[in-house]
Amino acid sequence: MTDVLDHRFPCDACGADLRFTPAAGQLVCDHCGNTAPMEGRRVATLQEIDLHTGLSQGGSDLMEETRVSTCPNCAAQVEFDPDIHAAECPFCATPVVTDTGAHRHIKPAGVLPFALEESAAKEAMSDWLGSLWFAPNGLQAYARKGRKMQGIYVPYWTFDADTTTDYAGQRGTVYYQTVTVIRDGKPVRKQVPRTRWRTVSGRVARFFDDVLVLASRSLPARFTKALSPWDLSALTPYTPEFLAGFRAEGYTVTLEDGFEDAKQQMDAVINRDIRFDIGGDKQRIDHARTQMRNVTFKHVLLPVWLAAYKYKGRSYRFVVNGQTGRVQGERPYSAWKIGFAVLAGLVLAAAVGYAIALSEQGRF
8 A cells, every 4th residue: 555646657758647567567658658667766675674663663664644445345445546536446346435534554565566467367367257167158248348457456464483483292103903893793803003192392493484464354365365376586675656557455454463364374384393393193282382583574565456347236356366367256156057057967867877777678
């Protein structure tokens, strides 16, 4: 999320708005074709920020104030140009009246620039829709009519941490014991698995780099997780020029809540490391205590092409990873297509059954 005053960059030649183009990696004027390079606009390095500094919101260089509008339906916080007073939410196609409230927040440290043009995103979405069985033909045709997709920078937190975990647990070794059981009135010998447990303890260490946490709730988690993986090595220091011609969503997940999510992700990896360290056939973790050092974070913006359609009274959303072209979205179903498939399946089953019956008759 960035100050709306920095969203618009006038062309030196004609004064129209410049737009960042993924293909060329520079600003271009759609009116006269003039271009402006990005190289001179970038800062030198992408900085990690100490978590405690962020939680205390210390330092004026860490914070910024912007104007965003909140969707009354999905609660997305999206920036609009200052001269726009009413628009449509790009996440759910709900009409939105822009407000004038100021929002103070941690400013982005990095941005992953769009790598796909809108035309490539449309093609990826069209291919994805075409691969869906049982999707309504009307929705597919409606979505392919050429309606513009929205280029949205979606907010994320990333966290780094150096961890050391002391644990106590048990290593299980499986062995087999021969026992006699009664089966059909007769004694039968069989091998039964048993586990011998031994108490163990130890220490594991891991450095976590760029644990990624979605910082908004406007899109379902199943959508955003399905867009992974992201190549975060392509992150570049944030400058508002990257947002020229695009929109940016404000974060609604606080830094503190984001770190709790990141810790859950870290704990899952640490537990896996502990089980590997315990070894054996089975493992039990009785106790684990993790110490974290050098915990840092970044607020970053990742590129998503988004299409939201109102079709027969229902919203359908499709998202395309603006870096890789990976697609995810609502899964619509056509009742008549499902009914036809079921009917066809019943007819096929009946035909197979009839053929088998004729074959059996021919054998006698």
